[in-house]
Amino acid sequence: MANDNKLQSIIGHCKEYGFIFQSSEIYDGLSAVYDYGQYGAELKKNIREYWWRSMTQMQDNIVGIDAAIFMHPTVWKASGHVDNFSDPMIDNKDSQKRYRVDHLIEAFGETLDKEKEAALLLVMNQLLEANDFAGLKQLIEDNKISCGVSGTCNWTDVRQFNLMFSTEMGSVADEANVVYLRPETAQGIFVNFLNVQKSGRMKIPFGIAQTGKAFRNEIVARGFIFRMREFEQMEMQFFVRPGTQKEWYEYWKETRMKWHLSLGISADKYKFHDHMKLAHYADMACDIEYDFPMGFKEVEGVHSRTDFDLKQHQQYSGKKLTYFDTEINQHYVPYVIETSIGLDRAVMMVLSEAYVEEDLSTEEKQDSRVVLKFPPMLAPIKLAVLPLTKKDGLPEIAKALIDECKTQFRCFYEEKDSIGKRYRRMDALGTPFCITVDHQTKEDQTVTIRYRDSMLQERIALADVKRLVLEKVQMFGN
């Protein structure tokens, strides 16, 4: 319950302080679509940047690309999304339970003997292939398949939910011009596999990374920015020699977990969730789950995708997508290990982790603050410079310091209200460092630096500010 309140508080805080707004709010909003505000955009950009540099700059054998959202429609036939990304569903009217039709029938099949089960599944698959929804409903009714909750056979019609958005390309809106908004970014990498490998003279094992928007027409999209219809993925496809996928899968599981821990988040907030039921392309798969305010939920997936995708594209395009491995003198279609993290989920994770309501009450008075304890490298604003008063030349000194620092990192200037109030405002935005310029600054060129998390203050030389902050906000220290 307290966690429900925490999610509410975070959502409210995000809106009030310019991190995340609902899309089209003045028109009542658009369901499950959100906009990033002035600070949210900075935060998101910083997380993306940290991921990008971790996965490209810091790696010897991974390069980044930026593929288009639109792709040839056949891509999605080859990937299996046209056929598998839409699930026929049926509801039981009495229990209000919804089932995927294939799951419902398969579960019933397991109660039959082997022969009958096989016959049932054969019929089901034929009907699924033909998109014969009436036939599927008939099949359910003929077999008197009942709802596990209500026990009745009072079913709605079978309905289709296609999770891909589509639109038309070109001026003529006919069937031939339908294009999809990509439901995942991965295919942009697979179709460019040879382009990158050849032009970059890449040798296996190597990886291709990219970040970008993807779109899914979720039936129910909820949980703030956890499940949105338009979202951003950050993913990397690592191409390996067939047979070595197991070791690389383990390698990337571990490497990606280290990345998460490098955000300063403790290990007990994470767990791996191995997939028992694998997607059609995978031979091993797991999720990295983070303990969100609403419980452990997937933030990242690590999948061993085998050679499924490249083989499919090879088949559908008629183009060879093989690699010649000079070490073993062999042509082969590489196997792929995928790491795929939702950027918006990462934002939500970082926000959940950072958001703290602190009770600062003393015997004399009640006091509290809301503080976002972002890792400094991710904070939207790195440094606030605050003149203690707005006269006696203090603002001039403060502004000169800002001018000195703003080429390197985001700064914020504020002279209104009491110094304590300004500190608290910066806490609410997650600014890790505040510099206060006072009268003593004019005497000895020192200022007060105040730390967000500890609220401690110390006197440092004005000339050292830029270097000190730069050291603390860099992404990769020594």
Add this chain to the structure above:
RNA sequence: GCGGGAGUAGCUCAGCUGGUAGAGCGACAGCCUUCCAAGCUGUAGGUCGCGGGUUCGAAUCUCGUCUCCCGCUCCA
């Protein structure tokens, strides 16, 4: 999609046995010149989510709709 809850100022909410809106905080301007919010003065800001109905009159009653939250469901 089903069930439950909610929508009034930037935020938290009051007003809801019908008579066209208030508080606290916040914001802005000024005073104070203060090293951890809540000192003083002043100002701005709301067709009460949207649409229809009942009524002389609707924030209030009623119907519809949109959005958000929770649970179920779903989730490559």
